[in-house]
Amino acid sequence: MGLTKTYGPSSNEVTALAGVTTSFAAGTFTAVMGPSGSGKTTLLQCASGLDRPTTGTVYVDGREFVQGSEAAITRFRRTRIGFVFQQYNLLPTLTALQNVTLPMRLAGRKVSRKQCLALLDQVGLAGYADRRPTELSGGQQQRVAIARGLASRPSIVFADEPTGALDGTSAAAVLALLRQAVDEHHQTIVMVTHDPIAAAFADSVVFLTDGRIVGTMKDPSAAAVSEQMLRLDLARRNGGQR
Numbered sequence: 001m002g003l004t005k006t007y008g009p010s011s012n013e014v015t016a017l018a019g020v021t022t023s024f025a026a027g028t029f030t031a032v033m034g035p036s037g038s039g040k041t042t043l044l045q046c047a048s049g050l051d052r053p054t055t056g057t058v059y060v061d062g063r064e065f066v067q068g069s070e071a072a073i074t075r076f077r078r079t080r081i082g083f084v085f086q087q088y089n090l091l092p093t094l095t096a097l098q099n100v101t102l103p104m105r106l107a108g109r110k111v112s113r114k115q116c117l118a119l120l121d122q123v124g125l126a127g128y129a130d131r132r133p134t135e136l137s138g139g140q141q142q143r144v145a146i147a148r149g150l151a152s153r154p155s156i157v158f159a160d161e162p163t164g165a166l167d168g169t170s171a172a173a174v175l176a177l178l179r180q181a182v183d184e185h186h187q188t189i190v191m192v193t194h195d196p197i198a199a200a201f202a203d204s205v206v207f208l209t210d211g212r213i214v215g216t217m218k219d220p221s222a223a224a225v226s227e228q229m230l231r232l233d234l235a236r237r238n239g240g241q242r
């Protein structure tokens, strides 16, 4: 609610979020789109509690988030929130399967090896469970990170360009998996993407420009999203010329 985020000293301040108010209803899939530098990653980081907004408040399940001690925030994050970020952050000494089960082990939860292997299978990594990250391609590492983000069935999953490094077939498998997480497990997904085809898997799209929400779209199609992106880009250029 009313999120702002500025970086740097006041003499050289960068405004990444200029007052964003939005909500992600439980059991829905939202895509966040906008030009490079529009604040998408910053919004995800503030909404997920990885970073604190300069002003404004984040609520999760009606509870004010990013309040209390770091330990309390970390505990809350571990049990409720899943992350799939651009830097895969896989631990190099662990196998793919161990990386997937790590968040659950950290949260002290029971690990279903079978369910985690099934997830690796779904992202096209059957047979790769025992490999370490250095023995996997960038796209394969990204898919391990996706399986890890979904494995503990957190109520909200924040994904930053989850299909960015993937070929069309792998990307489609990952998007289908995210869709399934929403439809079958009632998880909430918030995904940053530049790809209108990926955005079309979502229930709605939020468009950001210069740290502000400049539009939303329900039941997006790839064509409608592309058109809207072009329109926003044009408006921004015309605005910049004034």
Ligand SMILES: Nc1ncnc2c1ncn2[C@@H]1O[C@H](COP(=O)(O)OP(=O)(O)OP(=O)(O)O)[C@@H](O)[C@H]1O
Residues within 6 Å of the ligand: 007, 008, 014, 015, 016, 034, 035, 036, 037, 038, 039, 040, 041, 042, 043
């Ligand atoms: N740690 C930081 N320190 C200073 N400025 C930052 C920092 N992180 C982001 N910014 C600035 O904040 C603005 C928004 O960045 P952000 O990464 O949220 O954009 P984005 O829409 O995710 O971009 P992209 O699509 O290129 O990933 C940019 O102008 C960026 O340069």
